[in-house]
Amino acid sequence: MVIEFSKYQGLGNDFILIDNLHSTDPIITPQEASKMCDRHFGIGADGVIFALPGKEDTEYTMRIYNSDGSEPEMCGNGIRCLAKFIADLSGNTEVNKSYRIHTLAGVIIPKLTEDGNVRVDMGEPQLSPAQIPTTLNSQGDKVVDQSLEVGDRTWSVTAVSMGNPHCITFVEDSDRIDLEKIGPLFEHHSVFPQRTNTEFIQVVKSDYLKMRVWERGAGITLACGTGACATVVAGVLNNKCDRSCTVELPGGCLQIDWSAMDNRVYMTGPATEVFKGKYLTIAE
Structure with missing residues (x-):
């Protein structure tokens, strides 16, 4: 099977973006997506995103497979890329055009802005242990500044869900964190089922916050949109930052606003097409 695709980055x-509007299910398996994401033997990507028909009151549905084949509920940078991809598919790139997109984390609404960026209404953060989910502070209403043993030290962590689980910890120097070593220990910790x-x-x-991230199912990445959103929420809860922040990631900066008016988190950042191509899947 030959699959036409577009490569985008945020x-x-x-x-890898795939036009899947002719079917309600992804046209490839998680295993095939993982092969496509391989940076040596495939196209190379952090994940494969499918643009599917909308459900209920939405225009489109987003599904995503991580590079390891797992399926996350949502991806902040990914949905900005999807919005640009949809605009390019439809040929409608008008300023302030917005889309209602169904995701496993609920309805997300990205909007194209005048400066070429995408502003996304990411919805309300979820803070209860059951919603994240985590067994930390399971009898409480939030997981804020909790002690957690990981590796050879105790970390102070705050847990937030932006439709997917995040564990945030504040450090003196983010550049000195050995992500490759400590990231998997957090990801697979027993308190996060x-x-x-x-x-x-x-x-x-x-x-202004500086962030490095280990993503569930993808490992070290240059940016994580939902992570940047969760970080600002955690920063406010710990009295460490304002509700409106620039978050610097290795790949660039995102503007994150946690509105005191409607409790929703808004993310603004770029998304750019890199190239188009055709991928040949080979039966084994």
Whole structure:
């Protein structure tokens, strides 16, 4: 089977985008997606995103397979790429055009902005242990500044769900964190039954945070949109940052706003097409 695809990236978080509008199910398996994501033997990407028909009151549905074949509920950088992909597919790139997109994390609404970026209404953060999910502070209403033994030290962590689980910890110098070593230990820690994304955050100023991330199912990536959103929420809960922040990631910066008016988190950042191609799947 020959699959036409487009490659997009948002702050270096890169994805293979597939027009899947003719079917309600992804046209390839998670195993095939993992092969496509291989940076040596495939196209190379952090994940494969499928643009499917909408459900209920939405125009489109987003499904995504990570590079390891797992399926996350949502992806912040990915949905910005999807919005640009949909605009390019339809030929409608009008400014302030928005889309209602069904995801496993609920309805997400990205909007194209005048400066070429995409602003996304990411919805309300979920803070209860059951919603994240985590067994940390299971009898409480939030997991804020909790002690957690990981590796050879105790970390202070805050847990937030943006439709997918995040564990945020604040550090003095994010560049000194050995992500390759410590990231998997957080991801597979027993207190996170569905595994977790983990963000290591350095507070530069009250409105500027520096972030490095280990993503569940993808490992070290250059950016994580839902992680940046969860980070600002965690920063506010720990009195470490403002509700409106620039979050610097290895791939660039995102603007994150946690509205006090409607409790929703808004993410603004770039998404760019890299190239198009055709991929040949070979039966084994």
